Amino acid sequence: MASNMRENISKVAAELFATQGINATxxxxxxxxxxxxxxxxxxxxxxxxxxIIDYLRDYDEKLWGSLPALSGKKTSRQQLNDLVEAxxxxxxxxxxxxxxxxxxSVEFPQADSPVNQTSVSVSQNLRSQLSKLAxxxxxxxxxxxxxxxxxxxxxxxxxxxxxxxxTAVANAKAMTKLLIDTAK
Amino acid sequence: xxxLDSPWMISMLEKSAKSPKDKLLALFSVLDNWISAPGIREQxxxxxxxxxSILHCCPDLTSYLNGLAKKxxxxxxxxxxxxxxxxxxxxxxxxxxxxSHESLKxxxxxxxxxxxxxxRLAWARHWKIAGFSGFSxxxxxxxxxxxYPHAAPKQSYQAPTPYTLASNQHDQLxxxxxxxxxxxxxxxxxxxxxxxxxxxxxxxxVAIYMDIVHFRSLEHPAADSRKLREFLNWYxxxxxxxxxxxxxxxxxxxxxxxx
Numbered sequence: 001m002a003s004n005m006r007e008n009i010s011k012v013a014a015e016l017f018a019t020q021g022i023n024a025t026x027x028x029x030x031x032x033x034x035x036x037x038x039x040x041x042x043x044x045x046x047x048x049x050x051x052i053i054d055y056l057r058d059y060d061e062k063l064w065g066s067l068p069a070l071s072g073k074k075t076s077r078q079q080l081n082d083l084v085e086a087x088x089x090x091x092x093x094x095x096x097x098x099x100x101x102x103x104x105s106v107e108f109p110q111a112d113s114p115v116n117q118t119s120v121s122v123s124q125n126l127r128s129q130l131s132k133l134a135x136x137x138x139x140x141x142x143x144x145x146x147x148x149x150x151x152x153x154x155x156x157x158x159x160x161x162x163x164x165x166x167t168a169v170a171n172a173k174a175m176t177k178l179l180i181d182t183a184k
Numbered sequence: 185x186x187x188l189d190s191p192w193m194i195s196m197l198e199k200s201a202k203s204p205k206d207k208l209l210a211l212f213s214v215l216d217n218w219i220s221a222p223g224i225r226e227q228x229x230x231x232x233x234x235x236x237s238i239l240h241c242c243p244d245l246t247s248y249l250n251g252l253a254k255k256x257x258x259x260x261x262x263x264x265x266x267x268x269x270x271x272x273x274x275x276x277x278x279x280x281x282x283x284s285h286e287s288l289k290x291x292x293x294x295x296x297x298x299x300x301x302x303x304r305l306a307w308a309r310h311w312k313i314a315g316f317s318g319f320s321x322x323x324x325x326x327x328x329x330x331x332y333p334h335a336a337p338k339q340s341y342q343a344p345t346p347y348t349l350a351s352n353q354h355d356q357l358x359x360x361x362x363x364x365x366x367x368x369x370x371x372x373x374x375x376x377x378x379x380x381x382x383x384x385x386x387x388x389x390v391a392i393y394m395d396i397v398h399f400r401s402l403e404h405p406a407a408d409s410r411k412l413r414e415f416l417n418w419y420x421x422x423x424x425x426x427x428x429x430x431x432x433x434x435x436x437x438x439x440x441x442x443x
Binding site: 120163174 | 229294
């Protein structure tokens with residue numbers, strides 16, 4: 001029961017954070033939507049900040065969980081390309097509302113805010129995965145390539161909705177392939 | 185205020201370089217300079233917070249960049265510009281989060297790689313078209329001569345022999361030569377090597393060199409390729425000794441000027 005309640009609150013909060021923004025979502029709104037007493041929420045999450053940090057960690061876990069497992073049969077370059085493409089495909093989905101950690105880092109720009117620190121560490125996690133694959137592929141400037149691919153993923157998630165997300169994703173994929181293929 | 189889409193940004197880009205390609209690349213260095221000015225980072229952060237869509241659409245900037253990409257001879261300007269903007273937006277977000285990561289520099293390097301690939305593609309197309317039309321013209325001439333031997337022009341024109349035909353086919357402008365010329369031009373631009381004195385070299389070589397540097401298509405790839413190689417040899421023998429490479433760290437240049 002207890003873990004159910006916690007999950008329920010997280011789920012409601014995640015939905016509100018994603019659609020309305022984090023700062024715009026008050027604890028009252030979460031409580032009202034989840035149909036619980038405020039005390040219950042504070043029993044599981046001591047502060048709103050704690051709730052946000054949990055939300056980001058959950059989001060990260062789910063994001064990685066939803067990606068197809070890397071298969072050992074392919075070359076590392078191919079795996080790297082697949083990983084970036086899988087992330088770009090998520091952006092093309094109609095229900096995509098921006099990466100949670102990017103939105104959070106924009107809403108909490110102060111470097112000493114725990115929310116900002118969490119979002120930095122979540123994005124760092126992605127970067128180090130990219131970098132690891134690039135190193136396995138024997139690319140000398142693996143960190144540089146990882147940074148560039150990371151920029152492509154995040155930049156695409158912010159691209160202009162009016163000019164078509166699908167085109168942007170297709171262009172981003174072409175760019176990814178080119179950068180991976182030409183990296184030495 | 186959306187700085188990216190402002191007339192200020194466009195005029196900065198316009199001033200930043202001469203060639204359309206360099207103007208496209210200047211997108212990153214102009215922003216890099218601007219973002220490190222005092223107070224700008226905070227301002228950009230707060231405007232993002234107020235309206236996360238500030239980065240999303242930049243109609244004026246996009247149409248300006250599209251124009252540049254067309255002038256630079258990109259085979260697909262819209263794709264190129266969309267890719268540059270993706271890199272730019274990713275870099276700005278990363279720059280705000282991790283100021284010390286030189287994200288705009290990384291984005292610029294990625295953009296350079298993409299532009300280089302596009303240039304290669306554009307050249308490949310030029311060669312195909314030029315090579316094909318050159319070949320068909322020669323074939324037509326051969327047929328004409330075979331059919332009407334008396335009509336063959338009597339001036340200095342020589343009917344192509346199988347040998348010249350075969351060597352012509354192999355004598356296409358090679359990407360290596362183009363890269364060498366572009367590398368030389370960038371050394372000249374950055375002041376490392378002296379600009380060749382135009383009057384001392386044959387006029388036809390000058391014209392072809394300028395065509396390459398400005399990404400214009402060549403009319404006679406085979407002959408021009410030979411002339412370019414002659415030019416590069418000439419430069420290597422008579423001018424390259426004047427190239428001055430900046431001393432690497434830890435070494436100092438001796439100044440002969442008395443202060």
